[in-house]
Amino acid sequence: xxxxxxxxxxxxxxxxxxxxxxxxxxxxxxxxxxxxxxxxxxxxxxxxxxxxxxxxxxxxxxxxxxxxxxxxxxxxxxxxxxxxxxxxxxxxxxxxxxxxxxxxxxxxxxxxxxxxxxxxxxxxxxxxxxxxxxxxxxxxxxxxxxxxxxxxxxxxxxxxxxxxxxxxxxxxxxxxxxxxxxxxxxxxxxxxxxxxxxxxxxxxxxxxxxxxxxxxxxxxxxxxxxxxxxxxxxxxxxxxxxxxxxxxxxxxxxxxxxxxxxxxxxxxxxxxxxxxxxxxxxxxxxxxxxxxxxxxxxxxxxxxxxxxxxxxxxxxxxxxxxxxxxxxxxxxxxxxxxxxxxxxxxxxxxxxxxxxxxxxxxxxxxxxxxxxxxxxxxxxxxxxxxxxxxxxxxxxxxxxxxxxxxxxxxxxxxxxxxxxxxxxxxxxxxxxxxxxxxxxxxxxxxxxxxxxxxxxxxxxxxxxxxxxxxxxxxxxxxxxxxxxxxxxxxxxxxxxxxxxxxxxxxxxxxxxx
Amino acid sequence: xxxxxxxxxxxxxxxxxxxxxxxxxxxxxxxxxxxxxxxxxxxxxxxxxxxxxxxxxxxxxxxxxxxxxxxxxxxxxxxxxxxxxxxxxxxxxxxxxxxxxxxxxxxxxxxxxxxxxxxxxxxxxxxxxxxxxxxxxxxxxxxxxxxxxxxxxxxxxxxxxxxxxxxxxxxxxxxxxxxxxxxxxxxxxxxxxxxxxxxxxxxxxxxxxxxxxxxxxxxxxxxxxxxxxxxxxxxxxxxxxxxxxxxxxxxxxxxxxxxxxxxxxxxxxxxxxxxxxxxxxxxxxxxxxxxxxxxxxxxxxxxxxxxxxxxxxxxxxxxxxxxxxxxxxxxxxxxxxxxxxx
Numbered sequence: 007x008x009x010x011x012x013x014x015x016x017x018x019x020x021x022x023x024x025x026x027x028x029x030x031x032x033x034x035x036x037x038x039x040x041x042x043x044x045x046x047x048x049x050x051x052x053x054x055x056x057x058x059x060x061x062x063x064x065x066x067x068x069x070x071x072x073x074x075x076x077x078x079x080x081x082x083x084x085x086x087x088x089x090x091x092x093x094x095x096x097x098x099x100x101x102x103x104x105x106x107x108x109x110x111x112x113x114x115x116x117x118x119x120x121x122x123x124x125x126x127x128x129x130x131x132x133x134x135x136x137x138x139x140x141x142x143x144x145x146x147x148x149x150x151x152x153x154x155x156x157x158x159x160x161x162x163x164x165x166x167x168x169x170x171x172x173x174x175x176x177x178x179x180x181x182x183x184x185x186x187x188x189x190x191x192x193x194x195x196x197x198x199x200x201x202x203x204x205x206x207x208x209x210x211x212x213x214x215x216x217x218x219x220x221x222x223x224x225x226x227x228x229x230x231x232x233x234x235x236x237x238x239x240x241x242x243x244x245x246x247x248x249x250x251x252x253x254x255x256x257x258x259x260x261x262x263x264x265x266x267x268x269x270x271x272x273x274x275x276x277x278x279x280x281x282x283x284x285x286x287x288x289x290x291x292x293x294x295x296x297x298x299x300x301x302x303x304x305x306x307x308x309x310x311x312x313x314x315x316x317x318x319x320x321x322x323x324x325x326x327x328x329x330x331x332x333x334x335x336x337x338x339x340x341x342x343x344x345x346x347x348x349x350x351x352x353x354x355x356x357x358x359x360x361x362x363x364x365x366x367x368x369x370x371x372x373x374x375x376x377x378x379x380x381x382x383x384x385x386x387x388x389x390x391x392x393x394x395x396x397x398x399x400x401x402x403x404x405x406x407x408x409x410x411x412x413x414x415x416x417x418x419x420x421x422x423x424x425x426x427x428x429x430x431x432x433x434x435x436x437x438x439x440x441x442x443x444x445x446x447x448x449x450x451x452x453x454x455x456x457x458x459x460x461x462x463x464x465x466x467x468x469x470x471x472x473x474x475x476x477x478x479x480x481x482x483x484x485x486x487x488x489x490x491x492x493x494x495x496x497x498x499x500x501x502x503x504x505x506x507x508x509x510x511x512x513x514x515x516x517x518x519x
Numbered sequence: 520x521x522x523x524x525x526x527x528x529x530x531x532x533x534x535x536x537x538x539x540x541x542x543x544x545x546x547x548x549x550x551x552x553x554x555x556x557x558x559x560x561x562x563x564x565x566x567x568x569x570x571x572x573x574x575x576x577x578x579x580x581x582x583x584x585x586x587x588x589x590x591x592x593x594x595x596x597x598x599x600x601x602x603x604x605x606x607x608x609x610x611x612x613x614x615x616x617x618x619x620x621x622x623x624x625x626x627x628x629x630x631x632x633x634x635x636x637x638x639x640x641x642x643x644x645x646x647x648x649x650x651x652x653x654x655x656x657x658x659x660x661x662x663x664x665x666x667x668x669x670x671x672x673x674x675x676x677x678x679x680x681x682x683x684x685x686x687x688x689x690x691x692x693x694x695x696x697x698x699x700x701x702x703x704x705x706x707x708x709x710x711x712x713x714x715x716x717x718x719x720x721x722x723x724x725x726x727x728x729x730x731x732x733x734x735x736x737x738x739x740x741x742x743x744x745x746x747x748x749x750x751x752x753x754x755x756x757x758x759x760x761x762x763x764x765x766x767x768x769x770x771x772x773x774x775x776x777x778x779x780x781x782x783x784x785x786x787x788x789x790x791x792x793x794x795x796x797x798x799x800x801x802x803x804x805x806x807x808x809x810x811x812x813x814x815x816x817x818x819x820x821x822x823x824x825x826x827x828x829x830x831x832x833x834x835x836x837x838x839x840x841x842x843x844x845x846x847x848x849x850x851x852x853x854x855x856x857x858x859x860x861x
Contacts, residue, residue: 013859019530103526178530249860261860334522339529347521360529372590374536375636379802383809384752388859391808394851411858419528426536427636433526 011257013250015387016242017420019178019340021218025307026300027181031189033311034297035324040087040113040315041351043100044069047154049080054095054111062086063122065291068111071143082146082156087293087313090115101318101336101350103343110351113315124289135161135204138286142204145285146292146354151183151246151275152337154355157282160272161204168271169208170255171198171279173215173222174239176246177338180358182296183276185309187215187222190280191229197283198234201274214251216241243340244418248273250387262414277357297321297352303331303361312352318359319348328363335360340419374427382421382431388414392421392431399438404445407438415439534749536635540595542750543797546741547602550793553737554606557664557730559672561610564681566602568617573601576625584630596635600624603643603797607790607837608650609661610672611680611695616657620646640844641801648837660696664730667721670695700728701788704779705833713776727786734789742796751800754809758816759795759823760785766824778828791823794836804844811847811854818843818850 045051052069062068064086071081090113098110130138143158151172171194175183187194194213202208211234215223218241226236239245239254249260251273258269266272274282277296284290293314300307305326312321318334334345337358382392390411398407415435422431554562577597581588604620624646632638651658665671672680672695676687686692698706700722707717717723726732745751767781785791799805799819806815819839826835 017532253859259860264860332523333525333529335527335529337527339527341527342529343527344524345522346524362529371531371535374590374594375634377536377596377636377803378805378807379539380752380807383807383856389856390858391851391855393807410855411861414858414860417527419530422528423530424532424534426534426539428531428535430526432528436526 009257010237010239011254012240012242013245013253013387014389015385015420016244016250017385017423018241019176019243019423021241022178022300023181023184023218025179026298026309027184029306029308031182031185031296031309031311034313034316034321036088036115036117036119036313037316037320038115039093039317040090040115040313041098041317042068042084042087042111042113042315043098043351043353044084044109044111046084046314046353046355047082047148047156049082049156051109052081052084054109056092056095056111058092058095060092061090062092062113063089063120065122065124065293067144067291068092068113080156080159082143082148082158083291084111085146085291085293086113087315088113088115089118089120099346099350101345101353101356105346121290126289127286130200130286131203135206138200138204142282142285144291145281147278147281147285148292148354149275150277150281150295150354150357152341152355152357157274157278160267160274161201164206166205166267166270166272167208168210168212168256169198169201169205170251170271170273171201171211171213171234171276172246172248172251172273173213173219173226173276174246174251174254175219175276176216176241176243177340177342177358178243179300179360180298180338181300182298182309182357184219184222186276186280186296187219188225191222191225193280193283194226194276195229195231195234196287197279197281200282200286201272201279205272211235212237212255214239214255216245243420244387244416247387247416247418249416262411292354295352295354295356297356298358299325299361300358301335301360301362303328303334303363312356314354315351317348318345318350318352318356321352322348322359322361327361330363331361332364333362335362340423341417371428373429376427376429379426381424381426385420385424387418387420388416390415392435395438396429396431396434399434402441404438404442408442412438412442536596537594539750540599542745542748543599544595544602546745546750547606547738547797549741550734550738550789551602551606553734554610554789557666557734558610558662559665559677560674561612561662561672561677561681562606562608564674564677565608565610565612565617566605568614569601569605569608569621570598572618572621573597573625576622577630580626580630580634584634586634591635594635597625600629600643600646603793604646606793607643607647609658610677611660611662611692612657613684614681616650616654620650623649636803638803639847640841641798641804644798644837644840644844648841651832651837659698659702660692661699662695663697664722667729668695697722699788699833700731701790701827702833704783704787705827708777714779715776723783723787726782728783728788731788732786735786735792738789738792738796742792745796745800751796751802752809752812754812755800755805755816755819756795758813759799759820760791762817762820763791763823764820766821770824770828784824784827788834790834790836794819794823794840798836799840799843804847806847806850806854808851808854808856810856811850814850814854815843815847818846 052071054069056068066086067083068086069084071083093114094112097107100108139158139161147157149155173187198211202211213226213236217238223238230236244250253259281292294311296309297312298309310321335342336345376393378393386392394410395407395412417432419432581591601621624642628640628642628645629638680686742756746753763784764781767784770778771780806812822839822842823835826832
């Protein structure tokens, strides 16, 4: 696997990585309160197994994934990230683009940071993949690159022959994976080996590192010792996207509706790999992660190992808060989102926090009309025609936008980055996608209502028809009597006539007989 | 303290529409300088006229349409139209030709369609075509090349001709004018002269036409600079020049007496280079996908050849671009790129 492919488009970005990449990972201070949302990943929230007032130890499960069989479900358990007392289980605002609140377990720390007893696995190779997968699930490990997909679900696919460890940290400013690769290359290589064992011994294992991280590359190369392949890939945003990275490494294009597993591949993030190593070799669940704290609103940009649930305010203060912070971004500047305030906890998907001071924020430039320059189409890594999508979205012609493969858009932001008219293109696509989804829901609802109405009409008609049929049947059943009734009536009429013409009666009777 | 909320991406590359248009203007300067060198100051006077007309029309129309003045007046797009049109007019053309053409371009071809970004045709070319159809004799009257006639028109003289129609010093305008090499070639071929005979005329050179080959080459260099600066991509210019060159070579090989050489087509006037690099590449009216751009460009190249060789006009760049502008949406529809993973 030495040949590399290049996906179309992409952009070269000014990395801004040197701000935080040169100091070793430091430990974040232990906060007084830890706020742990029950849902920190894609899937269903965990269910609390502690009550307010309970004493907990570091690493203790405080919320179980539903039905206790989470290695099958899209959920993972939640662990206390330090020792202390549960003081509340209540809604609290969580890091989310919409500023949602969600149920959180709040722990007041006791400062002792006392671990629960851990049970490391000495030789994982003696355990079955199934047991190890369960171990990964129970350690609460989800994809730590930002998306937060429960990792155990990516470990059960059969027929995987290639494992890719994604060290192509392509978003500007973020350096947490870079530091991990430099400082813990052995853990990462070992974690990759564990992954391989769980996946049934994949034929290929590649760690891909962008060529703007030479130190990480050489550290990994040294640690790998030929057991896994370490590949240098060109620095081009968005190489770190799962499907883009697969294309760079294998030339295979995985479409929107497909999964890497369909192609015998699985991709895991650097920090996820290290978390798996820790879960197996040290028996420690995921209770902390490395967060890049950077931006020009920070005195000492750096990477911190932060306990999950630590309020962002605490770590910003620790890194030196400048007084003029105006904007706070979680994730990278291309695909991250802004946070309304810093009273939010660090969660499993918090890979980076960028605090920008006044000078950094470009005053939003006035947008100009699209001049169809096509710069957006030149950089789109999915080969879409962004300007066409923009036109159709603007015209609310969502159907055509969909036909132009709107849903293949990965929202990487390359198009908006190069747009000379400063059009917020990605916003238009998000809007169009949301509208289409809403319309579809609306249509489904309407269909349901129509079906219900049609069924009701059908039922009423059926009942009516049945009733009619019953009556008709009854009538039909009484049909033979009719003749008798008529005859009886005739008889009666005749009988009535008798008193008037009594003398005729015997004759008539005679004639009848 | 609440923070400012907005949506990703939070990074932008600073290359605005105004910046792109300014680079187009810069790229035109060397070619315009060449014109001045060979034909005197007329072109500069016309560019001043078209620029002033363009900006006043833009401002008036924006005001009438109730649009903000500042962002659109400073986006330089009106100036690009003005400079392109100004460079295409004969240097001694009367002043009202500039004013009329520019006003028509800005009002009818640009703002009546909705302004920047909405025009289906390149405004400069629409203005030029209107003038060409309405005032053919004024549009065909080019001065002699200064180096050939030994007379270099001064600024004052040029102004006199443009604003009053009267040259200074008792010379008549007809004495100063001549047909362009492309025009001469066409008329002489129609009179059944062979290319070799026609090229005896001193206005022609080995490659193209005297003076014009320099003007064409300079615009070519300006265009290459635009590709280097990523204001335009290579697809359209290469397709236009390449297809014209190939089709001209084909006929030239078949009969070099009836069909001029491909180099004459490229350098017999300034129009092919300015058309290929500055006009056909107008993003608003051109095809957008890379394949689409190639088809669009090839269409222009072939049409130029057809119009020049068998049509009624000696040049044909303007009409070719207009015809392909019409086809651009259709080309776009049929050249959608294959989406990743499909």
